[in-house]
Amino acid sequence: MPSRVYGPTDPDSWDPLTNAISPPSDESAQEREIRIKHELEAKQKSDAIDEDLNRQRAAEKKGPKPVRVLLLGQSESGKSTFLKFFKLMHDPKAFSAERASWRAVIQLNVVRSIHVILDAMTHPSQPRHDPRKQMTSSASSSPLSGEIPLPEDTSDVEPELIQIRYRLSSLLQVEDSLTRQLTPKDYSEVGTTQLAPMNHIKHVATELAINSSVPWKQRFDRLVGKGDTERMIIDWDDPNDPGKILHACGEDMIRLWQHPNVQQMLEKQNLRLEEMAGFFLDSLSEITAERYLPSDEHILRARLKTLGVSEHQVKVSAGSDIGSDWRIFDVGGHRSLRAAWAPFFENNLDAIIFLAPISAFDQVLAEAPKVNRLEDSVSLWASIVANKILQRTDLILFLNKCDLMAAKLASGIKLKDYVVSYGNRPNDFDSTTNYLRKKFAGILKENSPLPRTFYCHYTSVTDTLSTQKVIASIKDMLMRDSLRHSTLLL
DSSP: OOOOOOSTTOTTTOOHHHHHHSOOTTOOHHHHHHHHHHHHHHHHHHHHHHHHHHHHHHHHHHSOOOEEEEEEOSTTSSHHHHHHHHHHHHOHHHHHHTHHHHHHHHHHHHHHHHHHHHHHTTSTTOOOOOTTTSOOOTTOOOOOOSSOOOOSOGGGSOHHHHHHHHHGGGHHHHHHHHHHHHSOTTOSSEEEEEOOOOTTOOSOOEEEEEETTSOGGGGGGGGEEEOTTSOEEEOTTOTTOTHHHHHHTHHHHHHHHHOHHHHHHHHHTTOOGGGSTTOOGGGHHHHTSTTOOOOHHHHHHOOOEEESEEEEEEEOOSSSSTTOEEEEEEEOOSGGGGGGSHHHHTSOOSEEEEEEEGGGGGOBOSSOTTSBHHHHHHHHHHHHHHOGGGTTSEEEEEEEOHHHHHHHHHTTOOGGGTOGGGTTOOOSHHHHHHHHHHHHHHHHHHHOSSOOOOEEEEOOSSOHHHHHHHHHHHHHHHHHHHHHHTTSOO
């Protein structure tokens, strides 16, 4: 039997990886010296990276784990506003650096609201419907289409308003420009989402929606530069700045919004624009100024619908480095996105902040026009409370948009027309909110797998001082819990 020869020609012993990294057979002494030197440098770099990673792992094991918070609630419940509040309190420099991008969003919000009014003028004589029979969504509006429709009957529209309407047609350029800037071509999951139609308008409204993975804020890098105060400022000389058209249309927009006939028309059509997310029509003189830069309050009120899940890391000062790393997860509240919530329930959560917009008691979901928004919030709360995976997770309830709730009740809209169980109790703010608070508390007590403390706060986007106090108290509570679980606090 012939002897077996091992080598490259032997398929049983030949290793392609070894062959690939082996030095060439004709390597000279000088080339070998250079190769060995490079390999040594590469190994030193690799060892340094490994040591750094090991140090980080050791530090994470010794120190407290990051505080992990999940934000839940239906669409337009106020989750994004909470995040902006949190960043403003704990990372003001990053918050300030985003002013240029939020300026564009606010401008788009204004154009959208004006477009709602102009489109409503095509139906100037439509009567108000009985809200008990057919509810409307505050998110409903006209579609931001390629043209401003003409009135069906101009007999009820003053000539002055018709002239304003034609002069404001240039706002379509602003809409197109801002939409292009906010929607990078490289991302396909950007577009519009369908909203619920008004109870008397046949067409369906749309709203710009951007996937959370889209770096839309970076789209404005070319428009900004560092100012003396280290804030991002606008390039006011940019000929394509949409603010120039808004400034030119400013007086007409103010006149349109404040016109008594327009207010009467909106009332007749049951269009309450002040309840729309991103309402700025009472601040037109500021937003249409030549060198408008958003205030903190304006950024908090700005509306941009995002899809998907986003994670936000915030360093929270607590007098030391202990427990300063916060991870806040924001998941979409649209019904089609709620399936994405489940994976985060097993993510070692410290708390869930659930936002229930109580002012929406007379509205319906945009994606489900037969579902009352308050009823949907109650149903969601019940399902979260009863989830056994979350039985040891702190649940914090925000009864949100209390400012809108108070205004709505004061205007004569009655909670009992939508919540039959409320009965003949007083229709004032204190009575209605106390009733709703007890309802949510009762659900927690009856459905929670384990006894829980009921944490509940009343919040409003316009009451910044009160909301900051609420967030500060929640921060202190969660950080104490985190330290206690890490055995660093007895």
